[in-house]
Amino acid sequence: MHAESEKFTVRGRIVDRLSREPVIGASVSVQGLQGVGAATDTTGVFVISGVNPGICRLYVTCIGYKSVLSAEYFVSAKMPTIEIELDEDSKNLNEVTVSVPVIRRVKPSPVSMQIIGLGEIEKSPGGNRDISRIVRSVPGVSFSPIGYRNDLIVRGGSPSENRFFMDGIEIPNINHFATQGASGGPVSILNADLIREVQFYTGAFPADRGGALSSVMDISLLDGNTDENSFKATLGASEVSLSGMGHFGNNTTYLFSVRQSYLQLLFKMIGLPFLPNYIDGQFKIKTKLGKKDEITFLGLTGIDNMKLNTDQEGEDAEYMLSYLPRITQQTFTLGASYKHYAGKNVTTVSLGYNYLGNQNLKYRNNDDSAPENLTLDLSSREQKLSLRAENRTYNDRWTWREGVEAWYAFYNDHTYQRVYHNESSISQYSTDISFAGWAAYGSARYTSENGRLTANMGLRLDGCSYSDLTARFWEHISPTLSLSYKFLPSWAVNIGAGMYHQLPPYTALGYKDENGQLANKSLEYMRVKNAALGVEWTPGKQITVSLEGFYKHYTDIPLSVADNIPLSCKGNDYGVVGNELLVSSAKGRAYGLEATMRWQIPGKLVSMASFTLFKSQYKNNSDAGYINSAWDNRFIANVSATYELPRNWSIGAKLSAIGGSPYTPYDVDKSSLVEAWDAQGRPYYDYSKFNTERLDAFAQLDIRVDKNYYFKGWMLGFYLDIQNITKSVLSQPDVLMSTGVIENPDAPAAEQRYKMKYISQDSGTLLPSIGITVRF
Incomplete structure (x- = not known):
C-alpha cells in the first residue's frame, strides 16, 4: 500500500482510576473524526480501526463516569496500547455528553497554568523539540534574543526561581551547561x-x-x-x-x-x-x-x-x-x-x-x-x-x-x-x-x-x-x-x-x-x-x-x-x-x-x-x-x-x-x-x-x-x-575590551592601566x- 494512504489501529484500555477495574461499555471516539470510535468490551479494551496517522486525542464517555478528553498520542504503526483512567460521577447516571470538545478545559489549576501537549512539543516552530524553548510561547515567559541560552524567565522573575519535576521526582535543572545557582544553558537535557x-x-x-x-x-x-x-x-x-x-x-x-x-x-x-x-x-x-x-x-x-x-x-x-x-x-x-x-x-x-x-x-x-x-x-x-x-x-x-x-x-x-x-x-x-x-x-x-x-x-x-x-x-x-x-x-x-x-x-x-x-x-x-x-x-x-x-x-x-x-x-x-x-x-x-x-x-x-x-x-x-x-x-x-x-x-x-x-x-x-x-x-x-x-x-x-x-x-x-x-539583528552596547597594551608601564603595579577599545556587539x-x- 502507498505510504500516503496508510491508516492505523488505535488500541487501549479504560479503567476506573481507584478500583483499577475495567470500565465496560465506555464510548471512545477520535477527536475531529466523526463516526470513528469504538466501545470497550468486558475487559475494558477498545479497538479503533481506520485512524489517520499523526497526533490525535481520544474522547471517552460512560454512564456513571466523568467524560475525559485524553492527552495527545502519536498514531503510527508502532503506537503503544493506551490506558485512560475515568473518575466516577454520581450525577452522570442517566446520560453522557456526546459532543467532543476541542480544548481541554479541566485543568489541575484554573489560574496561571498551561498544558503543553505532544503536538506543540513535536512541531513548535523554532523550538527544535527543546522543552525549554517550547514554553516560551506561554504568556509571561521571556526569551533570550538570538537564542543561545535557555534561561527560563517567568513574569519578571529570575532564572533561579523555577522548579522542575518529572513524574513527581524533582530535577535540579533541565539544561546542559547550566549556570550553577541559577539555570539556563544552550540545550535541554530532556529528550x-x-x-x-x-x-x-x-x-x-x-x-x-x-x-x-x-x-x-x-x-x-x-x-x-x-x-x-x-x-x-x-x-x-x-x-x-x-x-x-x-x-x-x-x-x-x-x-x-x-x-x-x-x-x-x-x-x-x-x-x-x-x-x-x-x-x-x-x-x-x-x-x-x-x-x-x-x-x-x-x-x-x-x-x-x-x-x-x-x-x-x-x-x-x-x-x-x-x-x-x-x-x-x-x-x-x-x-x-x-x-x-x-x-x-x-x-x-x-x-x-x-x-x-x-x-x-x-x-x-x-x-x-x-x-x-x-x-x-x-x-x-x-x-x-x-x-x-x-x-x-x-x-x-x-x-x-x-x-x-x-x-x-x-x-x-x-x-x-x-x-x-x-x-x-x-x-x-x-x-x-x-x-x-x-x-x-x-x-x-x-x-x-x-x-x-x-x-x-x-x-x-x-x-x-x-x-x-x-x-x-x-x-x-x-x-x-x-x-x-x-x-x-x-x-x-x-x-x-x-x-x-x-x-x-x-x-x-x-x-x-x-x-x-x-x-x-x-x-x-x-x-x-x-x-x-x-x-x-x-x-x-x-x-x-x-x-x-x-x-x-x-x-x-x-x-x-x-x-x-x-x-x-x-x-x-x-x-x-x-x-x-x-x-x-x-x-x-x-x-x-x-x-x-x-x-x-x-x-x-x-x-x-x-x-x-x-x-x-x-x-x-x-x-x-x-x-x-x-x-x-x-x-x-x-x-x-x-x-x-x-x-x-x-x-x-x-x-x-x-x-x-x-x-x-x-x-x-x-x-x-x-x-x-x-x-x-x-x-x-x-x-x-x-x-x-x-x-x-x-x-x-x-x-x-x-x-x-x-x-x-x-x-x-x-x-x-x-x-x-x-536574520534580525540584536543591537547591544559596544563592549569595553583591553588591547593588552599597558599605557603606563612605569607606574606602580596597582596603578597600571591597559589601553582600552570598544567592540561592536550587534549580533x-x-x-x-x-x-x-x-x-x-
Whole structure:
C-alpha cells in the first residue's frame, strides 16, 4: 500500500482510576473524526480501526463516569496500547455528553497554568523539540534574543526561581551547561521523545511542588509499550539520538533515550568561540505488582564538556575568550515511586536523588603554560536525597491531598579565584556542608455539582537545619487559594493568591569568608506573595480567549554586598552565581497583564497568540526606591501556528517580539586597571548606574516544516526548523575590551592601566536545524 494512504489501529484500555477495574461499555471516539470510535468490551479494551496517522486525542464517555478528553498520542504503526483512567460521577447516571470538545478545559489549576501537549512539543516552530524553548510561547515567559541560552524567565522573575519535576521526582535543572545557582544553558537535557505532556504553572503552584517563586514545570513521561518493542532514531543538525519503548514480560514496561551531541560543529560553523559537547540519557521502568500496586523507576543524566575555540578570530571571539572558562559538568537524577490504590485513597511513596558536579577552569589569555596565569579553578558538587509520602482521597465533589517530605543535602566546593574589589586578591576556600530539610503539605480541590465553581486550597510548611533562621518552619508557611467560577456558559472568572518560599542556592549557603567560616548564615528563605485575576471566554469549542493580571511581591531576597544588587538579577551567563557575601535585605515586585488566544481545529490547526505587558523592579532594602530589574523587558508577544497539509506535510511559523532589557554602563576607570582586568578578563559594571540604560526591542520569525511517510511497519520523517529566518539583528552596547597594551608601564603595579577599545556587539544569524527521524 502507498505510504500516503496508510491508516492505523488505535488500541487501549479504560479503567476506573481507584478500583483499577475495567470500565465496560465506555464510548471512545477520535477527536475531529466523526463516526470513528469504538466501545470497550468486558475487559475494558477498545479497538479503533481506520485512524489517520499523526497526533490525535481520544474522547471517552460512560454512564456513571466523568467524560475525559485524553492527552495527545502519536498514531503510527508502532503506537503503544493506551490506558485512560475515568473518575466516577454520581450525577452522570442517566446520560453522557456526546459532543467532543476541542480544548481541554479541566485543568489541575484554573489560574496561571498551561498544558503543553505532544503536538506543540513535536512541531513548535523554532523550538527544535527543546522543552525549554517550547514554553516560551506561554504568556509571561521571556526569551533570550538570538537564542543561545535557555534561561527560563517567568513574569519578571529570575532564572533561579523555577522548579522542575518529572513524574513527581524533582530535577535540579533541565539544561546542559547550566549556570550553577541559577539555570539556563544552550540545550535541554530532556529528550522530547519520552514526554507525554507538560503542565506549566506561572502562579498558583500546587502545595506538593515546593521551592519555586516564579514557575513550576511538571513533566509527565509516556509509559512503555505493553505489546511490542519499538524504537526511534533521529539524525539532527546538532545531535544523534536513539529512543525506544517496550516491555519485559506482561507486567513491566520501559522507555529509554540516549543522545550524542555534535553541537560544537554547529557553533563552530556560525563562528562562536565556545564549543559545547554533551551526552545525555533517560530511562523509565514501570512494573505493575498487581491490580492495586505499581512501582516506577526513572533516571536522567547529562555529561557536558565545553571547550574554548581559541582558533576563532575576530573581536567578538577575542572578548568571549577573554572571560569564558572551560566548563565540564555532570548531572543525574535517580528516582523510584511506589503507588498503592485502596478504595478512594491512592498512596504514593517516592525516593529521589540528585547530583550536580561542576568544574570551571580559566587561565589569563587562555595560556596554561605558567601557574601564575590561573584566574579560576572551581570544583563543586551538589547532592540531594529526598523522601516523600502522600495520600490522595477522591470523593464525589472533593479531592484531598496530604503529604510529608524529608531531604538531606550535601554541598562541597573547592575554589581558587582571582578577584578585584579595591585591590587584586586571591579568594581561596574549601567548603563541605550538609543539612536536613523537612516539609508538610495539604490541599483540597472542590467542584460544585453543576461544575460552574472550582476551588483549590493548599497549605505548605518548609524548614531546614542550615541555621536557626531556616529551621523556623512556622515562619515559612505557604498558603494558596485559586477559584474559577463560570458565571455564563461561555464566560468564567479566575482568581488565585498565594505565598511561596524558596531556599537560597547551595553556592550561597556554602560560601566561606577569609577566616574559613560560613559567611551567609544570616540568609532567610526567599519569599514571594503572588496574586492573579483573570477572565476566560470560550465563544466556541475551538477557541478560548483569556485575560489575566498578576502581581508578585518579593521579600528576603539575597543582596550582593560587593555589588549592591540582588542575587536574583544575576544568572543569565555561564559559570556560577551565589558564591559571595550576601544579606537578605532586597525586595522586589513584578506586575503585569497577559492576553492569550488559542484556536484549534483537530487534525488541521494549532495556534496561539499571547501578549504580556509587565514591569519588574527591585530595591536594596525597605528604605530604598525601586530600580528596574535585569528581567524588566516590559512586553513579550508571541504568535504561532502549525497547519497540517495534505499528504502528511505540516508547516508552522512563530513570530516573537520582546522589549529591550535594561543594562548597566561599564566602569571604564576600574575596568582599565591591569590588576582588575587580569582578575576576570572582562569589564566591570558601574553598579551606581545599575540598569539605567535599555536595549532596543527585538523580534524574530521562526518556521518549521515537517514531512512524514507512514508505512505498514515503520515511519520516516523529515523536518526543517529555522530560527530567526529574517536574520534580525540584536543591537547591544559596544563592549569595553583591553588591547593588552599597558599605557603606563612605569607606574606602580596597582596603578597600571591597559589601553582600552570598544567592540561592536550587534549580533543575529539564521540558525537552521535539519533532521531525519525513523520509527521502527
